[in-house]
Amino acid sequence: xxxxxxxxxxxxxxxxxxxxxxxxxxxxxxxxxxxxxxxxxxxxxxxxxxxxxxxxxxxxxxxxxxxxxxxxxxxxxxxxxxxxxxxxxxxxxxxxxxxxxxxxxxxxxxxxxxxxxxxxxxxxxxxxxxxxxxxxxxxxxxxxxxxxxxxxxxxxxxxxxxxxxxxxxxxxxxxxxxxxxxxxxxxxxxxxxxxxxxxxxxxxxxxxxxxxxxxxxxxxxxxxxxxxxxxxxxxxxxxxxxxxxxxxxxxxxxxxxxx
Amino acid sequence: xxxxxxxxxxxxxxxxxxxxxxxxxxxxxxxxxxxxxxxxxxxxxxxxxxxxxxxxxxxxxxxxxxxxxxxxxxxxxxxxxxxxxxxxxxxxxxxxxxxxxxxxxxxxxxxxxxxxxxxxxxxxxxxxxxxxxxxxxxxxxxxxxxxxxxxxxxxxxxxxxxxxxxxxxxxxxxxxxxxxxxxxxxxxxxxxxxxxxxxxxxxxxxxxxxxxxxxxxxxxxxxxxxxxxxxxxxxxxxxxxxxxxxxxxxxxxxxxxxxxxxxxxxxxxxxxxxxxxxxxxxxxxxxxxxxxxxxxxxxxxxxxxxxxxxxxxxxxxxxxxxxxxxxxxxxxxxxxxxxxxxxxxxxxxxxxxxxxxxxxxxxxxxxxxxxxxxxxxxxxxxxxxxxxxxxxxxxxxxxxxxxxxxxxxxxxxxxxxxxxxxxxxxxxxxxxxxxxxxxxxxxxxxxxxxxxxxxxxxxxxxxxxxxxxxxxxxxxxxxxxxxxxxxxxxxxxxxxxxxxxxxxxxxx
Ligand SMILES: Nc1ncnc2c1ncn2[C@@H]1O[C@H](COP(=O)(O)OP(=O)(O)OP(=O)(O)O)[C@@H](O)[C@H]1O
Ligand SMILES: [Mg+2]
Numbered sequence: 001x002x003x004x005x006x007x008x009x010x011x012x013x014x015x016x017x018x019x020x021x022x023x024x025x026x027x028x029x030x031x032x033x034x035x036x037x038x039x040x041x042x043x044x045x046x047x048x049x050x051x052x053x054x055x056x057x058x059x060x061x062x063x064x065x066x067x068x069x070x071x072x073x074x075x076x077x078x079x080x081x082x083x084x085x086x087x088x089x090x091x092x093x094x095x096x097x098x099x100x101x102x103x104x105x106x107x108x109x110x111x112x113x114x115x116x117x118x119x120x121x122x123x124x125x126x127x128x129x130x131x132x133x134x135x136x137x138x139x140x141x142x143x144x145x146x147x148x149x150x151x152x153x154x155x156x157x158x159x160x161x162x163x164x165x166x167x168x169x170x171x172x173x174x175x176x177x178x179x180x181x182x183x184x185x186x187x188x189x190x191x192x193x194x195x196x197x198x199x200x201x202x203x204x205x206x207x208x209x210x211x212x213x214x215x216x217x218x219x220x221x222x223x224x225x226x227x228x229x230x231x232x233x234x235x236x237x238x239x240x241x242x243x244x245x246x247x248x249x250x251x252x253x254x255x256x257x258x259x
Numbered sequence: 260x261x262x263x264x265x266x267x268x269x270x271x272x273x274x275x276x277x278x279x280x281x282x283x284x285x286x287x288x289x290x291x292x293x294x295x296x297x298x299x300x301x302x303x304x305x306x307x308x309x310x311x312x313x314x315x316x317x318x319x320x321x322x323x324x325x326x327x328x329x330x331x332x333x334x335x336x337x338x339x340x341x342x343x344x345x346x347x348x349x350x351x352x353x354x355x356x357x358x359x360x361x362x363x364x365x366x367x368x369x370x371x372x373x374x375x376x377x378x379x380x381x382x383x384x385x386x387x388x389x390x391x392x393x394x395x396x397x398x399x400x401x402x403x404x405x406x407x408x409x410x411x412x413x414x415x416x417x418x419x420x421x422x423x424x425x426x427x428x429x430x431x432x433x434x435x436x437x438x439x440x441x442x443x444x445x446x447x448x449x450x451x452x453x454x455x456x457x458x459x460x461x462x463x464x465x466x467x468x469x470x471x472x473x474x475x476x477x478x479x480x481x482x483x484x485x486x487x488x489x490x491x492x493x494x495x496x497x498x499x500x501x502x503x504x505x506x507x508x509x510x511x512x513x514x515x516x517x518x519x520x521x522x523x524x525x526x527x528x529x530x531x532x533x534x535x536x537x538x539x540x541x542x543x544x545x546x547x548x549x550x551x552x553x554x555x556x557x558x559x560x561x562x563x564x565x566x567x568x569x570x571x572x573x574x575x576x577x578x579x580x581x582x583x584x585x586x587x588x589x590x591x592x593x594x595x596x597x598x599x600x601x602x603x604x605x606x607x608x609x610x611x612x613x614x615x616x617x618x619x620x621x622x623x624x625x626x627x628x629x630x631x632x633x634x635x636x637x638x639x640x641x642x643x644x645x646x647x648x649x650x651x652x653x654x655x656x657x658x659x660x661x662x663x664x665x666x667x668x669x670x671x672x673x674x675x676x677x678x679x680x681x682x683x684x685x686x687x688x689x690x691x692x693x694x695x696x697x698x699x700x701x702x703x704x705x706x707x708x709x710x711x712x713x714x715x716x717x718x719x720x721x722x723x724x725x726x727x728x729x730x731x732x733x734x735x736x737x738x739x740x741x742x743x744x745x746x747x748x749x750x751x752x753x754x755x756x757x758x759x760x761x762x763x764x765x766x767x
Contacts, residue, residue: 049678079680089671091693102689106680113685155675162679 001026001062002048002166002198008056009043009222017043018222021057025200025215027165030192032209033202034226034244035219041202044219045168048200049081050074061166079106082159082197084169084188088151092144096135096154099143100126103161122161129157133187149180156187167191169201173208181205185212206241210234218244282364289356292363301366305359308381312355315388316348344391351384410738417742421565429488429552431455432499434545435481436463437531442543450486455523457485457550466546467533478531481548488523489554498532499547508532508548519552564740567728572747574642575724579711582646586653586710587703593619593654594661601665615658622655627713631722642723649710649717657706664698701763708759715748 002025009018017040025031033041046052048059050066059066066077082103090099104122105113112118118126130136133153138146143154152172159167169188173181185201189212192199203209209216216233218226226244233241276296285292290306293299324336338345355377362377389395431454434445444463450456464479488494495516499505507514508529519525529548536544595601597619602612630648638644668691676690718726725744732741 051674051678075680075682077680078678081678083675083678085671085675087671089669089675091672091690092669093697094693098693102676102681103679105676105685105689108685110682110684113681113688116688158675158679 003060004044004048004057005060006057007044007047007054007059009040009047009052010055016222018047018054021219021222021224023217023224023227025198027198028192028196030189030199030212030214030230031201032213032216033200033219034204034209034216035202039219040222041219042170043222045083045170045200045202048166048168049078049083051083075106079162080165082156082162082164082167084152084155084159084167084172086171086174088148088155088175090143090151090154090158093142095140096130096143096146097123097126097139099154100130100157100161103158106162126157126161129160130154133157148176149184152176152180152184153187156184156191160191164197166198166200169199171202171204174204181208182211188212206236206238210236220244278364278368281367282360285363286356286360289359292360293366296363296367298366302363305362305377305381308385309352309355309359312352312381312384312388315392316352319388319391320345341391344387347387348384348391351380351387355380355384410736413738414742414745417564417739417746420737420739421562421568421743422559423562425556425558425560426553427556429455429554430549431457431485431488432547432549433457433459433483434462434547435459435531437466437478437544437546439463439465445545453487455485455487455550455552457483457548459483459548464531466531466536469533475533478533481529481531482526483529483548483550484524484526485519485550486522486524488519488525488550488552490519490521490523492519492552492554493517494519494525494550494552496527496529497549497551498534499549500534500536501544501546505549506532525550564732564737564743568725568743568747571718571725571728571744572751575714575718575726576711576751578642578645578649578714578717578722578724579707582649582653582714583703583707583710585646585650586657586706589650589654590657590661591699593658594665597658597662598665599662600668619655619658622651623659625652627652627717628720631717631720635721640721640723640727645714645717645722645724648722649713652713653706653710656709657702660702660706661699664695664702668694697766701766704759704762708755711755712752715752 003022004024005022007018007021008016010016021040021044033044035041043052047054048066050069054067057067061077064077066074069077091102101118101122104118104125108118108122127136127139130139133156135146135150135153135157138150143151146154155172156167167188172188173184176184185208188199188201191197201212203212210230210233213230213233215230216226216228217224278296281292281296283292284295288306289309290302290304293302293305295302320333320337323340324333327333327336334345358377358380433448436442436444439461440463444461447460447462448456448458450458460482461479464481467478468476470476483496485494493516495514496508497505498508509515509532510530515527515529517525517527531546534546593615596611596615599612602608627648630651631645634644634647634651638647672690672694673686676686681689714722714724714726716726718724718728719730721727725748729741729744729748732738732744
């Protein structure tokens with residue numbers, strides 16, 4: 001279980017991105033974070049693996065406090081938390097396989113990675129993961145030769161290579177078209193359900209939230225303003241949704257409901 | 260005054276000055292009229308244009324008539340030298356002056372007044388000046404063009420200087436005493452059975468001389484018989500004087516030559532040529548007449564210009580490569596100091612950053628040719644000077660390109676690799692270096708391309724390579740040999756262009 005306790009973040013320039021945010025995430029949850037642009041979603045997600053250092057509060061995961069971990073402990077925590085990004089953050093000129101293998105870096109002896117080498121087991125794993133993502137035949141292409149949807153699958157594959165217990169996904173479908181958004185999220189849902197990996201995901205579109213969430217939190221100006229179950233949000237009308245979300249809220253009217 | 264101007268007046272305070280006054284003021288000092296009615300920038304531009312035109316006009320007159328004293332003398336002298344220029348400038352300046360006044364008078368008075376015309380006039384006068392300062396001469400360009408055709412055709416098709424046919428030379432000599440009398444004439448040569456021979460008859464005689472009006476008085480006519488030469492081939496007749504000077508004999512202004520018959524023999528008459536022997540020359544004066552036949556043989560000879568061009572081209576390519584290599588080696592470490600994103604940490608690093616940037620920009624702004632001039636003074640003529648010059652410029656240019664590549668590195672992958680639990684070293688190896696290598700390689704190849712190009716011209720100032728021989732051939736007016744060098748430069752640059760763009764296409 002992951003507990004966020006009174007989390008706060010003030011950036012160096014004085015921006016208060018998070019204020020006193022507290023909530024719990026059960027194992028196996030598909031938690032969706034909603035909120036206006038600038039409300040602190042990315043900051044919250046990055047605090048969990050400390051890509052952004054929180055300035056207040058605690059993050060307790062399975063009984064240990066992530067916020068106080070030393071650098072070795074932090075790396076061990078990070079390798080158990082996969083991360084998926086809006087712009088995929090792949091090394092564009094490297095091959096798909098190399099990008100996926102990078103997910104094993106937290107487990108690889110630095111000496112080996114110095115010569116750019118991974119164990120045979122890792123390579124075999126990478127092919128398996130790519131096969132499950134349906135992009136095995138792209139393994140030796142350069143990452144930037146793939147379509148957006150395929151690149152995001154590479155990003156998710158990289159996260160899966162970490163054997164993660166949690167996947168943090170920061171607007172994973174925001175740069176994809178609606179059809180790809182659905183297929184990417186159902187892939188995450190499949191991972192969530194079959195491998196019991198907890199997913200924390202920020203999203204913009206109400207129907208995607210309603211379709212995939214098992215729990216929803218809403219942020220506004222860095223504050224937690226909404227917390228509800230998936231059922232709660234499915235009952236919500238557009239008007240109520242807009243109240244937490246703001247005028248930016250939009251629906252996606254494309255893509256099949258199930259896959 | 261009409262309604263329109265009245266309205267304008269009430270809108271614009273400056274327009275209270277009457278147009279007439281503005282016009283008169285501008286007649287005294289061009290542009291001032293515009294200034295006082297509120298057209299500040301227009302007035303300023305007109306004033307400074309007018310001033311610079313007049314200053315430059317005076318300067319041209321001074322150049323034309325610097326020996327004369329006094330304004331009037333100078334002006335009349337210049338007028339006599341370049342009447343068209345001086346008169347058209349006077350008309351232009353006077354016209355402009357008047358027009359400026361007219362402009363000041365009209366600009367506020369007439370609605371929709373075309374404000375562009377006066378600037379067209381200003382530009383025209385500047386053009387007139389520029390035409391004269393630049394010594395532009397289309398007439399010369401057209402009439403002198405035919406003179407360039409010969410050297411141009413040699414440069415474009417220089418291969419005569421590069422290759423020649425292999426030749427066989429057949430020759431035979433006969434000795435002749437001049438003058439007859441004092442000594443015994445040499446014996447007549449004999450017909451030989453297997454080698455070429457010539458027989459002169461008689462074997463002594465008088466050389467051609469000149470009277471005091473420089474009319475040629477012909478000398479003795481010799482009968483020359485030759486044999487065992489190549490059949491049906493042209494044979495040149497040469498004269499060798501006692502000092503050993505060898506020259507072709509002319510008769511009636513033409514070199515004399517003869518075609519052998521089908522047996523390889525010939526017979527002809529030759530007047531002994533004019534030759535002024537120094538009076539100090541003593542003893543027996545034995546001249547020789549020589550028949551020379553050059554026949555082509557299958558096969559070609561590669562001449563010196565081609566050999567030299569090849570070896571210098573190789574030198575050039577290596578100069579470019581070594582300079583690039585040194586450039587890369589120095590630029591990589593320096594480029595980190597010149598990358599803003601890496602150096603924005605503390606004020607010390609910021610100072611280093613600005614210092615590096617400044618030095619690099621200064622070095623880069625000085626052309627490699629100038630660096631070569633400095634390097635020639637430093638290490639002397641030759642390829643090493645060229646390498647130094649190119650290396651200096653390459654370090655600066657590459658540092659700029661590399662540091663920009665470092666600055667434009669995508670932070671996304673770094674964040675992503677960090678999130679997998681990788682340590683610093685792993686982040687650098689897996690997220691930073693893969694992003695840097697392609698632009699580094701691409702820029703390095705680009706620079707290599709530039710350096711080889713530059714090294715072809717760096718020889719012009721003594722920096723070695725093919726430019727070095729090119730400039731020598733041009734100075735010797737040996738356009739064919741220069742053409743060979745030019746062809747090599749063109750071919751190399753074309754190949755290089757293709758190769759480097761191919762490689763870069765594949766990397767990026
Ligand atoms: N590195 C930073 N330095 C200073 N301020 C930052 C930084 N990153 C984010 N912020 C500020 O923190 C606030 C929260 O930003 P955050 O990126 O978490 O929002 P978000 O909800 O992810 O927005 P979006 O939907 O646009 O991605 C914003 O006001 C933002 O300007
Ligand atoms: Mg964000």
